[in-house]
Every structure is written in C-alpha cells, then in structure tokens.
Amino acid sequence: MADPRAVPALPCRWGGTGSTRDGGRRDRCGRWRHEGSQCGIGERRWAGERRGHTGPGSLSAGRGGHPLRPTAGTPPGNRPARRGGRAGVCEGGVPGRSAGAPGSAGGPACATGIGGGGAPLLYRRGRGRGGWGFGQVSLVTVPAVLLRSYPYSESSLVLRFLTPEHGVVSALAKGVRRRSSRGETPMETFQRGSLTFLYREERDLHGFRDFQSPISSRPLAGDLLRFSGASFLAELVLTHTMQEANSRLFTHLVGLLDRIETEARAELPGVILSGAWTLLLDFGFPPALAECLDCGEELPGEGMGRFDVEGGGIRCGVCARGGEGPRIGPEAQVDLRRLVSGTPSGPLRGAAAHLSLVERYALYHLAGRRPFHATTLLRTSLVQLGTEDGGEGGGEMGPMEEEGASLPGIPDA
Ligand SMILES: [Zn+2]
Numbered sequence: 433m434a435d436p437r438a439v440p441a442l443p444c445r446w447g448g449t450g451s452t453r454d455g456g457r458r459d460r461c462g463r464w465r466h467e468g469s470q471c472g473i474g475e476r477r478w479a480g481e482r483r484g485h486t487g488p489g490s491l492s493a494g495r496g497g498h499p500l501r502p503t504a505g506t507p508p509g510n511r512p513a514r515r516g517g518r519a520g521v522c523e524g525g526v527p528g529r530s531a532g533a534p535g536s537a538g539g540p541a542c543a544t545g546i547g548g549g550g551a552p553l554l555y556r557r558g559r560g561r562g563g564w565g566f567g568q569v570s571l572v573t574v575p576a577v578l579l580r581s582y583p584y585s586e587s588s589l590v591l592r593f594l595t596p597e598h599g600v601v602s603a604l605a606k607g608v609r610r611r612s613s614r615g616e617t618p619m620e621t622f623q624r625g626s627l628t629f630l631y632r633e634e635r636d637l638h639g640f641r642d643f644q645s646p647i648s649s650r651p652l653a654g655d656l657l658r659f660s661g662a663s664f665l666a667e668l669v670l671t672h673t674m675q676e677a678n679s680r681l682f683t684h685l686v687g688l689l690d691r692i693e694t695e696a697r698a699e700l701p702g703v704i705l706s707g708a709w710t711l712l713l714d715f716g717f718p719p720a721l722a723e724c725l726d727c728g729e730e731l732p733g734e735g736m737g738r739f740d741v742e743g744g745g746i747r748c749g750v751c752a753r754g755g756e757g758p759r760i761g762p763e764a765q766v767d768l769r770r771l772v773s774g775t776p777s778g779p780l781r782g783a784a785a786h787l788s789l790v791e792r793y794a795l796y797h798l799a800g801r802r803p804f805h806a807t808t809l810l811r812t813s814l815v816q817l818g819t820e821d822g823g824e825g826g827g828e829m830g831p832m833e834e835e836g837a838s839l840p841g842i843p844d845a
Pocket residue numbers: 724725726727728729747748749750751752
C-alpha cells in the first residue's frame with residue numbers, strides 16, 4: 433500500500449492539511465476518514481486517540497484532547513466559550529466585554545471577537561443530518577425582544593426572542609428559574625434589550641448567555657388589555673416567523689409594543705388591532721378592501737357586505753346575499769381600512785368583532801393549528817373596556833356582526 437502521505441494534499445473538513453485517496457480523506461491529525469462518513473465513529477476515535485498529539489493539524493495546538501473540553505494546556509485563543517469559564521483573552525483576540533452568564537465570571541469570548549479568527553468553535557451535534565459530527569458554535573450579541581418563555585425543567589426556561597438578524601431565536605436558559613426564586617430580577621416578557629446567545633448551527637434551540645435590558649416592561653405587564661394585546665401580536669410573530677433575518681419586522685414590532693405601552697386606554701383597541709393587521713401585511717397577506725371580490729364594485733357600497741376569510745377580501749351587499757362569512761357594514765369597512773393602513777382614529781367601535789375577524793384571517797393565512805391563546809383574554813379586556821366606554825368598544829353592539837362562521841376549529845365569537 434502506498435504511503436498515504438505521498439498523495440497530493442486537499443483541505444480536510446477541519447480546515448487542516450489533508451489528502452485524499454480512494455474517496456477517503458485525511459483529517460487534521462493525519463487519520464483517514466471515508467469521504468461520505470463525515471465525522472463518524474472515526475471522529476470519536478480521533479478525539480480519544482489524539483491525546484498527546486501536538487502536530488500542526490491539531491485543533492487545540494496544546495496538549496490536545498476533545499475539542500469541546502479544552503485541557504489546562506490549551507491556549508485561550510483556541511478555547512471554546514464556556515459557561516462560567518474564566519474571563520480572559522477573547523476568542524477573536526478582541527479586548528471587550530466577555531459575555532458570560534449573569535452572575536458568572538464570564539466566558540473567554542467577547543461578542544465582537546467571536547468569528548474574528550482562529551479555529552471555529554464546535555459542538556457535538558450527535559447523529560443529525562449527515563451522521564455523527566460537530567456543528568459550529570458562535571457567540572452572538574444582538575438586539576432582541578423577549579416574546580415568550582416556557583418552563584423547561586424545575587430550574588430552566590426556554591426563552592423565545594425576536595431578533596433582527598436571526599428572526600425568532602429559542603434559547604435554553606439553565607438555572608434562571610432558580611436564580612429568580614433566590615431574589616434576582618427575573619426577565620419580563622416584552623422586555624427589549626441586548627441578547628447574547630450561543631448560536632448552534634443546524635439547531636433550533638440555542639444556548640442562552642445573557643439578556644441586558646435598560647427598559648422595564650412593567651407598564652405593559654401591569655395592564656391586562658395592554659398585556660393581552662402585546663401577547664396577541666407576539667403570537668402572530670411566533671406563528672409565522674422562522675430563523676430568518678428581518679430587521680423591518682423587528683423594528684415594526686418594537687414600535688408597536690412601545691405604542692401599546694404608552695397609548696391612552698381608549699385608543700388601545702385600535703392600536704392593537706391595527707398592529708395585528710399591519711403585521712399580517714408584513715408577512716405578505718394584505719386583504720383586498722377597495723373592491724368587491726366578485727363584481728369589482730367600489731367599497732364600501734350600500735348595505736351589509738360579507739368578509740371572505742379565504743378569499744382575503746369583502747363582497748358587496750349584492751354579491752354577499754346568501755353567502756357565508758362575517759357580515760360587515762359600510763362603517764365597519766371604513767374602520768377596517770383604517771386599521772389595515774395602520775392609522776386607527778379614535779375609539780374603535782365593535783373592537784371584539786374586529787378581533788374575531790383578524791384572528792380568523794390570521795389563522796387561515798398563517799396556517800395556525802389552533803386559536804391564539806391571547807385572544808380569549810384580549811376579547812374579555814376589549815368587551816370590558818367597551819362596557820366602561822358605554823358599549824362602544826365591546827363589539828356585540830357594533831356595526832359588524834358575526835354570522836356564518838364556517839372555518840373548522842375556530843370558535844365563534
Ligand atoms: Zn359585488
């Protein structure tokens with residue numbers, strides 16, 4: 433057998449100098465791996481067998497060991513960010529704030545330094561796409577708004593943030609429930625701030641590191657109508673948005689939350705429902721409100737039309753006869769247009785009926801599997817506000833009537 437080292441070199445997947453032969457490939461330590469096997473069993477062997485190896489191809493140029501468990505001899509420049517690790521030279525060699533978990537001594541990497549050079553950080557992604565192997569990890573700091581948190585275990589939470597660069601980010605925050613029970617300030621839903629997390633390639637759940645927020649979201653959390661309104665908008669975003677960059681959506685949502693927090697109570701129904709419609713516009717589902725879906729007659733015309741959720745528009749009074757869908761009068765059509773254009777004016781009549789309409793529209797077009805959790809509470813708050821205002825905002829007496837709800841799985845208002 434020919435000496436494998438005599439075969440012309442090709443870069444191996446670890447970025448080292450390797451060579452190929454018979455479809456195989458040499459890793460950084462000079463071991464053979466088969467081309468198709470990615471980093472399989474051989475990779476695990478590699479992690480164990482290369483102890484003591486200090487060749488030029490080693491991941492950690494020190495005394496070796498598993499790439500995820502750096503040994504004492506590993507220089508800081510090649511050390512992965514570790515929770516609670518010693519603060520030191522940043523991963524990318526950039527002097528800056530180390531981004532450790534709150535209360536810990538901080539990890540060795542600062543947010544700006546990561547990805548700035550050196551070997552990529554890796555995590556063991558197990559038997560995923562392409563077999564056993566490692567995925568890249570990077571420590572990222574981005575603006576974020578906390579949309580929801582779920583308990584994960586007795587001590588941990590799964591936090592779901594919206595970020596401009598990474599869309600919706602789900603991050604596992606270990607031990608935060610224990611820390612908040614010890615009196616540390618817990619994170620509040622809808623807080624806006626700066627999120628630091630360990631981004632794991634090909635994963636849906638990332639590692640939470642830190643969330644710094646200069647603004648409290650207490651005014652929002654302390655009012656049922658404001659909180660349920662913000663929750664509804666958050667649910668719309670969580671139903672539709674994936675891990676893709678969308679800075680416009682982020683700015684839009686943060687602006688809406690600011691308005692919901694500060695707007696006078698009488699204006700809130702319009703702001704919340706208009707927020708929901710404009711988010712749907714952002715997602716690419718604008719309703720057609722200018723002309724009748726069937727005859728093309730300009731709207732609002734005479735008489736009671738009907739909103740067609742599937743068709744995404746309104747039928748005029750003539751075409752709507754005998755049809756199905758929520759009935760909607762000329763005044764409500766004008767209000768709906770204002771909501772969709774993002775310019776609600778004054779107290780909204782029939783707010784609860786408007787909520788049912790936008791909820792059905794969103795469920796159908798976002799392919800939601802179940803009614804939104806927040807709408808029950810929001811509807812109650814809207815009806816309550818309407819009663820306070822003398823029946824104007826409740827919806828039951830408004831110009832828009834609910835009739836002929838035919839969509840499966842969606843309760844009638
Ligand atoms: Zn018509």
